[in-house]
Amino acid sequence: MKLAIKRHAGDVAAIFALVVLSIVVAGYILNHERLRFPLIQSVPFKLYAQFSTAQAVMPGQGQSVRVSGVQIGEIGNVTLKNGLAVVEMDIDQKYKTLIRQNATALLRPRTGLKDMFIEVDPGSLNAPVAKPGFTIPVSNTLPDINLDEILASLDADTRAYLALLVNGAGQGLKGNGGSELAQVFERFEPTFRDLARVNRAVAKRGRNLRRLVNALARLNTAVAAKQTQIVQLVDASSKVFSATAAENQNISRALADLPGTLSQTTATLAEVQAFAQELGPTATNLLPAAHALPAANAALAALSEPSAPIVKNEIRPFAVAATPVVRDLRPAATKLATATPNLQKVFVVLNHFVNMLGYSPGGGQHGYLWWLAWLGHNTRTLFSLQDANGPYRPLFIQFSCTQIKMLTDPGAAFGLVGALLNLAPLRTFCPGLAAARDTSGSLVHSSPTLSAG
DSSP states (O other): OHHHHHHTHHHHHHHHHHHHHHHHHHHHHHHHTTOOOTTTSOOOEEEEEEESOOTTOOTTSOOEEEETTEEEEEEEEEEEETTEEEEEEEEOGGGTTTOBTTOEEEEEESSTTOOEEEEEEOOOTTSOBOOTTOEEOGGGEEOOOOHHHHHHTSOHHHHHHHHHHHHHHHHHHTTTTTHHHHHHHHHTHHHHHHHHHHHHHHHHHHHHHHHHHHHHHHHHHHHHHTHHHHHHHHHHHHHHHHHHHHTHHHHHHHHHHHHHHHHHHHHHHHHHHHHHHHHHHHHHHHHHHHHHHHHHHHHHHHHHHHHHHHIIIIIHHHHHHHHHHHHHHHHHHHHHHHHOTTHHHHHHHHHHHHHHHHOOOSSSOOOHHHHHHHHHHHHHHHTSOEETTEEOOOOOEEEOHHHHHHHHOTTSTTHHHHHHHTOGGGGGGSTTOTTEEOTTOOEEOOOSOEEEO
């Protein structure tokens, strides 16, 4: 065997090369025929779309599924279910999160030979992502429309007029080429743009109209369910309107008075605004007092609990017993208030006088009350002594040594007065005047000061 292979090595190499080449060519052909190789290519993401008709859709012919002109998959099998064509869409795995559950699909021809493809609008981003096996409903799809279907929807007269229009267009364009027609279409571009804007507005109006019809249906259903309550409402409204009609004159008068009321309200609110501007800072300043109110209330409660029996058992009976006396005193108090109109002024003046007596300025100076107390103390001392002959008044006389010398010195100005009063013995209390005798011959001893009484 090995010897035969060696002898025919060229033939074996040629056969092997042919086999490899056939495999490569087969793989290339199968790849372009959209055959998916297991373990090499991923399994497609399958979605479905329902169409009223799937004419010219041929599975396996490379018909594509596109989004904005970009191919995202291919058309797979086509089945009939409940009178609708269900087209399988094999989506590439990298686009599996692109299509949403509110997506729409249009079946369109790529060429005039009905080479079909599916144009998909992925839907809004706030909608959920379509799961594997999701089917786009027939309400979100549109099939391809043939020209004969358009003509079949027209009546005989319209078809005749359309034929005349086409023939006339052919005669008008005969020999002139398509340049003039292109120019005409170019001039119609603003019109087409405005028509597109009108169509978008009409489509939006249609969506709003659908929502309105749906809302009206729900409203009518709710009204039908609440028919009894609506009848009662209408009956009550009729009574209200009847009462309002009966008060027509009063309502007119109220409306006539309303402008003046509003003017007065405006002026009042202007004044209230000034009050509010003052009230704001005042309320802010009252916040500490308000914060202290709980503690004050607790202290008041603690005071009220022991005071309640006193008020109930003592003060209240006293007030009840004193009521007749107070009632009898009312005429006398009224006459007294009439007879003494200036009594309040008198007490105000008296209060000022007492304040003046009690005033004690700073700096150590004593006020009048202090001196009145000192005067009262001296007066009590003055009248607190007595003997067998009755009360007597103590008298204190104080001299300095200089004054004693002036009063007892015969050569001094007051020496005669000292001799008449016999003040020479006083010299004994002063130093420096001891062993000296006065004119009376008395011996004087020294002493610092003298206080006699």
